[in-house]
Amino acid sequence: xxxxxxxxxxxxxxxxxxxxxxxxxxxxxxxxxxxxxxxxxxxxxxxxxxxxxxxxxxxxxxxxxxxxxxxxxxxxxxxxxxxxxxxxxxxxxxxxxxxxxxxxxxxxxxxxxxxxxxxxxxxxxxxxxxxxxxxxxxxxxxxxxxxxxxxxxxxxxxxxxxxxxxxxxxxxxxxxxxxxxxxxxxxxxxxxxxxxxxxxxxxxxxxxxxxxxxxxxxxxxxxxxxxxxxxxxxxxxxxxxxxxxxxxxxxxxxxxxxxxxxxxxxxxxxxxxxxxxxxxxxxxxxxxxxxxxxxxxxxxxxxxxxxxxxxxxxxxxxxxxxxxxxxxxxxxxxxxxxxxxxxxxxxxxxxxxxxxxxxxxxxxxxxxxxxxxxxxxxxxxxxxxxxxxxxxxxxxxxxxxxxxxxxxxxxxxxxxxxxxxxxxxxxx
Numbered sequence: 052x053x054x055x056x057x058x059x060x061x062x063x064x065x066x067x068x069x070x071x072x073x074x075x076x077x078x079x080x081x082x083x084x085x086x087x088x089x090x091x092x093x094x095x096x097x098x099x100x101x102x103x104x105x106x107x108x109x110x111x112x113x114x115x116x117x118x119x120x121x122x123x124x125x126x127x128x129x130x131x132x133x134x135x136x137x138x139x140x141x142x143x144x145x146x147x148x149x150x151x152x153x154x155x156x157x158x159x160x161x162x163x164x165x166x167x168x169x170x171x172x173x174x175x176x177x178x179x180x181x182x183x184x185x186x187x188x189x190x191x192x193x194x195x196x197x198x199x200x201x202x203x204x205x206x207x208x209x210x211x212x213x214x215x216x217x218x219x220x221x222x223x224x225x226x227x228x229x230x231x232x233x234x235x236x237x238x239x240x241x242x243x244x245x246x247x248x249x250x251x252x253x254x255x256x257x258x259x260x261x262x263x264x265x266x267x268x269x270x271x272x273x274x275x276x277x278x279x280x281x282x283x284x285x286x287x288x289x290x291x292x293x294x295x296x297x298x299x300x301x302x303x304x305x306x307x308x309x310x311x312x313x314x315x316x317x318x319x320x321x322x323x324x325x326x327x328x329x330x331x332x333x334x335x336x337x338x339x340x341x342x343x344x345x346x347x348x349x350x351x352x353x354x355x356x357x358x359x360x361x362x363x364x365x366x367x368x369x370x371x372x373x374x375x376x377x378x379x380x381x382x383x384x385x386x387x388x389x390x391x392x393x394x395x396x397x398x399x400x401x402x403x404x405x406x407x408x409x410x411x412x413x414x415x416x417x418x419x420x421x422x423x424x425x426x427x428x429x430x431x432x433x434x435x436x437x438x439x440x441x442x443x444x445x446x447x448x449x450x451x452x453x454x455x456x457x458x459x460x461x462x463x464x465x466x467x468x469x470x471x472x473x474x475x476x477x478x479x
Contacts, residue, residue: 072256072259072321073321076263076324076328078260079260079264079328083263083264083266083267083269083328084267086264086268086271087271087272087273088272088276095268095272096272097272098266099265100264100265100266101262101266101269101329104259104261104329107262108333111251111255112213115245115336115340116336117208117220118241118248119353120351120355120358121224122241122242122245123353124221124225124227124228125227125238126238126351130228130229132465133225136352136465137355137359139461140360141359143461147366147457148363148366149396151365151366152370152372152396152400154370155369155371155374156373156377156392159288159376159377159381163381164284164285165284165285166381168381168382168434169382169384170384170431199218200215200218201218204219213362214358217355259325262325262329263324263327270330274441282434285438285442289371289374289445292370296366296370297316297453298312298313301452304456305459308456308459308463309463309473310459311477315452315455315456315477316452318346322338322451323448325338326447326448330443330444330447332447332448332450332451332454336357336358339454340357346459346472346473347469347473347476348459348469349467349468352461352462353458353462356454356461357454360457361454364453364454364457365446365450366452367446367448367450367453369399371417371442373396373399375432375442376399376420376421376424377392379427379431383427383428385426387426387427391424395424395427398423399416414432414436414443
């Protein structure tokens with residue numbers, strides 16, 4: 052079943068520019084920045100607006116993912132293709148996650164944004180990052196794998212763990228596809244429920260401007276643009292590196308896959324602005340699923356690649372980890388050998404898996420990486436704590452685009468990409 056573009060239901064065929072979601076979100080972001088800058092206390096007070104919107108989105112994420120995966124797998128008929136799609140997706144994730152880490156290392160060694168700060172590690176206040184370090188210490192590869200399996204079938208949907216939802220949805224989809232006529236009847240019901248949930252998503256998205264306004268007003272009000280001043284080299288380097296990764300690296304991937312990365316960015320402009328405003332790629336996850344289906348990617352591919360990519364395909368987070376780690380080392384005058392940098396890359400490759408696309412996850416993952424690489428002081432993270440919120444936005448944007456590209460590429464590898472639908476969507 053192809054999910055209709057529910058965002059256009061019950062709306063006029065043509066709208067003025069201010070009637071489009073992307074324009075409303077952009078205006079909300081601008082208003083939030085203005086309020087946070089000129090009235091910081093009032094800006095901080097807007098935080099509940101952003102929090103409530105994120106909660107609304109998370110409310111529908113689990114059922115949307117569950118329904119998309121189940122109906123996609125049950126409608127595939129050939130269950131062997133499920134494993135094939137997953138294998139191709141993980142091959143893509145591993146390749147480009149590693150490439151993103153390497154890009155971060157190369158840029159950090161070339162630009163050296165931390166050189167010259169001459170920070171004494173003993174002078175840093177480690178208590179500021181103690182909570183992040185504690186959370187990082189609690190995580191492990193086996194703990195992550197164990198956490199993928201929910202306590203009960205229903206708890207996967209109620210607790211909002213994306214990977215748990217993925218696991219139970221795949222199991223249910225495979226079971227549904229193997230029970231014949233009974234499965235067909237249940238599939239029909241789930242497809243109808245899926246349409247209703249995507250309509251619910253469109254209703255929730257109408258509150259996106261309020262959520263973006265509240266989140267941006269809080270960020271600027273609490274941290275202030277002035278907090279960027281002493282670390283402008285790091286922030287600018289990270290944004291420029293991420294931009295080049297998207298335009299050049301993912302642009303080349305898109306060219307080989309038969310689409311323009313710039314047209315894809317234009318197609319996803321509303322979602323990108325929402326991610327920018329809320330500093331969370333999860334806020335646009337349901338909309339990404341709907342839009343990638345509308346762009347000609349089959350439901351089974353979208354259902355497997357997008358949710359999995361939110362934990363395993365984090366290009367922005369990977370660029371950030373190696374770049375930030377070397378920034379801290381340079382700022383503290385710690386010279387890392389090529390072997391130590393290789394160790395850092397390997398550890399980051401492992402610790403980045405399971406970092407969900409939510410605010411602050413990149414910082415926790417960085418703490419996990421540095422705690423295993425003793426050469427770089429974990430306390431050095433206090434240097435970038437003040438600007439991490441601003442870099443979180445760039446991480447989320449890059450992660451989001453990376454998953455959109457991965458979905459199209461895997462769909463093409465499967466030979467299931469509807470090129471006519473993709474071209475029509477990207478041309479507006």
